Amino acid sequence: MKYPKLRELKEAITALIKGPYTSNFPFEPHVPAERFRGKPEFHEQDCVGCGACVNVCPARAIEMRDEGDARILVYRWDLCIFCGQCEANCLTEKGIMLSREFDIASTGEREEQRQEIRKKLVLCDCCGEVIAPYDQLLWVAKKFGPLLYSNTSLLNVFFRERGLAEEENPTGEDSGEMNRARRVEVLCPACKREAAFAS
Ligand code: SF4
Ligand code: SF4
Structure with a gap:
């Protein structure tokens, strides 16, 4: 005949006195541990x-x-x-x-x-390509602090959110010829490159 181990015997006696360790869910609400x-x-x-x-x-x-x-x-x-x-x-x-x-x-x-x-989403003012969500760019802008002034697209988004600049291309359609002056608009990397080399 096999005898129960001492540890199991102790657990059985404790459960008999204190009641089962498990909760009464779903008959009673269960509050899980903190983590x-x-x-x-x-x-x-x-x-x-x-x-x-x-x-x-x-x-x-x-x-x-x-x-x-x-x-x-x-x-x-x-x-x-x-x-x-x-x-x-x-x-x-x-x-x-x-x-x-x-x-x-x-x-x-x-x-x-x-x-x-x-x-x-913020779309490229020139070709309508997706750049990133507004909230993500604003989050980056806030992290940049004064360095924000080194990136015209980011700065523009920041100003637009505060009503200091207007949205150039809300429909996302191509808004015309490329030229160097457009470097200050909100552009995707491909259009930014094109604007930098345009006359
Ligand atoms: S990473 Fe995916 S699977 Fe894991 S908790 Fe988050 S949503 Fe659920
Ligand atoms: S901010 Fe967090 S929750 Fe939202 S998309 Fe990025 S990783 Fe997911």
Whole structure:
């Protein structure tokens, strides 16, 4: 006959006196530990739309696409493995953060298990090419401080956000001939190069 080990015996007696270690969820609400890795959430105010989280997500649970002058980011918790890479690699460190929410089982459509946010894009004043989201450029501009004056495109975006300059090409269509004077507009790298060598 096999006798139970002492450690198991001790655990059994403790459980008999103190009750089981496990929580009573779902009959009672369960509060997870402080550092529990639950469902990530986008914080729209702090996200700049850079897409770093999309690139590091091993489960491809975050999608990103550009439509016209909008960048759309979609987080799908039906695909998420709660690894925390998105939070750890977020440019602003608080654009996407893991919550402690874990009770997300659902009988609904998978398509509904998503969070979507939109970011306005800056388009090249000349060719309409996507440069980056406004919020991302403003975030970089603030990091640059006085060095901002060395980059005309960035400076222009900064001024436009404060209402000190007008948007040159809101439709994203080609707005005319290239010349050197256009170097002060908001241009993509290819148009900037062309403007630098134009007469
Ligand atoms: S927690 Fe991991 S799997 Fe889930 S969205 Fe973030 S990076 Fe992707
Ligand atoms: S700011 Fe953070 S949450 Fe937003 S797209 Fe970049 S990495 Fe993702």
